[in-house]
Amino acid sequence: MTPSDVTSQQSLTQRLANPTRFMQLSGTLMPWLAGAAAALILYALYLAFFVAPEDYQQGQTVKIMFIHVPAAWLAMMGYALIAISSFGYLVFRHPLADVSAKAAAPIGAAFTFLALATGSLWGKPMWGTYWVWDARLTSMLILLFLYFGLIALRSAVEDEALAGKLCAVLGLVGVTILPIIKFSVDWWNTLHQPASVIRMDGPTIHPDLLWPLLVSAIGFSLLFFALHAKGMRNEILRRRLRSLTIAEVDRARGASAAAAAG
Amino acid sequence: MIDLGPHAAFIWAAYAIYAVVLAGLVGWLVWDGARIKAQLGELEARGVSRRSRAASKETPSS
Numbered sequence: 001m002t003p004s005d006v007t008s009q010q011s012l013t014q015r016l017a018n019p020t021r022f023m024q025l026s027g028t029l030m031p032w033l034a035g036a037a038a039a040l041i042l043y044a045l046y047l048a049f050f051v052a053p054e055d056y057q058q059g060q061t062v063k064i065m066f067i068h069v070p071a072a073w074l075a076m077m078g079y080a081l082i083a084i085s086s087f088g089y090l091v092f093r094h095p096l097a098d099v100s101a102k103a104a105a106p107i108g109a110a111f112t113f114l115a116l117a118t119g120s121l122w123g124k125p126m127w128g129t130y131w132v133w134d135a136r137l138t139s140m141l142i143l144l145f146l147y148f149g150l151i152a153l154r155s156a157v158e159d160e161a162l163a164g165k166l167c168a169v170l171g172l173v174g175v176t177i178l179p180i181i182k183f184s185v186d187w188w189n190t191l192h193q194p195a196s197v198i199r200m201d202g203p204t205i206h207p208d209l210l211w212p213l214l215v216s217a218i219g220f221s222l223l224f225f226a227l228h229a230k231g232m233r234n235e236i237l238r239r240r241l242r243s244l245t246i247a248e249v250d251r252a253r254g255a256s257a258a259a260a261a262g
Numbered sequence: 263m264i265d266l267g268p269h270a271a272f273i274w275a276a277y278a279i280y281a282v283v284l285a286g287l288v289g290w291l292v293w294d295g296a297r298i299k300a301q302l303g304e305l306e307a308r309g310v311s312r313r314s315r316a317a318s319k320e321t322p323s324s
Contacts, residue, residue, distance in 0.1 A: 049264055050264075054267075059267050059268075059269065060266045060267040060269065060270070060273060061267075061269045061272060061273060063266070063273050064272070064273055064276045067276060067277065067280050068276070071280075106287070107287065110283055110284070110287050113283065114279065114280055114283055114284075117276070117279050117283075118276040118279065118280065121272045121273075121275050121276040121279075122272065122276065124272060125268075125269040125272050223284070227287060227288065227291060230291045230292075230295065231291055233295065234291060234294050234295045234298060237295070237298045237299065237302060238298050240302065241298055241301055241302050241305070244302070244305050244310050244311070245305070247310065248305065248308075248310045251310075
């Protein structure tokens with residue numbers, strides 16, 4: 001059977017999930033993703049600082065919304081990506097799913113931290129405090145700790161396959177935090193405002209503020225995917241390096257054993 | 263300079279934290295990738311390479 005016969009028998013998912021094919025595809029796509037992300041983020045900054053009007057209640061502090069809201073969305077999307085990847089790894093046992101989960105954790109953690117930090121800086125002038133232990137803020141903080149837990153668990157377990165499985169279980173269990181974050185503003189009394197963009201009855205935010213927010217969200221989402229692709233490429237190379245190093249050590253041991261026997 | 267009103271410091275601080283964290287993330291990923299590639303290059307220079315690549319070098323027609 002030739003390699004092309006093997007390839008033709010694979011499903012589309014299997015072909016895309018092949019690490020070598022992923023390296024080729026991501027190598028081509030990543031510069032375009034990064035370029036589009038940079039262009040959209042710059043455009044969003046222009047809209048935020050030179051086009052978008054002040055909010056009638058919040059004044060110029062509404063400019064923080066253009067970075068705070070995308071960070072919060074991406075913090076949750078990052079964890080959803082980890083949960084989907086974890087499911088793929090536990091059910092289909094594909095190592096690339098584990099690579100995806102591992103690569104998404106630090107990026108998701110960074111966006112969660114940014115959502116908390118920018119929210120805090122927005123909260124002080126608007127609410128009079130940097131922090132309150134209300135449902136939305138606390139559930140976002142738990143999400144940050146979940147990300148830290150995933151990163152710490154993976155580095156604590158030396159066996160890579162076992163670490164992958166343990167992180168996948170934690171990743172799936174932890175996904176329960178996402179609906180809690182999303183609906184926390186509806187279920188409990190909080191200082192945080194209710195959803196104003198993703199709502200069943202449509203956005204309640206004025207289009208002059210909504211448009212820069214959406215451009216910013218798309219730009220930072222593309223950046224997230226570019227960073228995730230880069231993280232996955234690094235992890236694939238790291239695993240290659242590890243297996244080559246082990247092979248070299250085994251070969252050296254074999255050679256020294258043969259020399260001792262001879 | 264853009265006039266951001268009485269809460270300008272909070273707005274600039276939020277954007278500055280964003281820039282620093284994202285620049286750090288990008289820098290770390292690029293540095294990490296370059297470091298691993300350099301280590302892989304060292305191994306390959308010593309003649310250690312992946313079986314698939316070694317096989318394709320031995321049989322260029324396949």
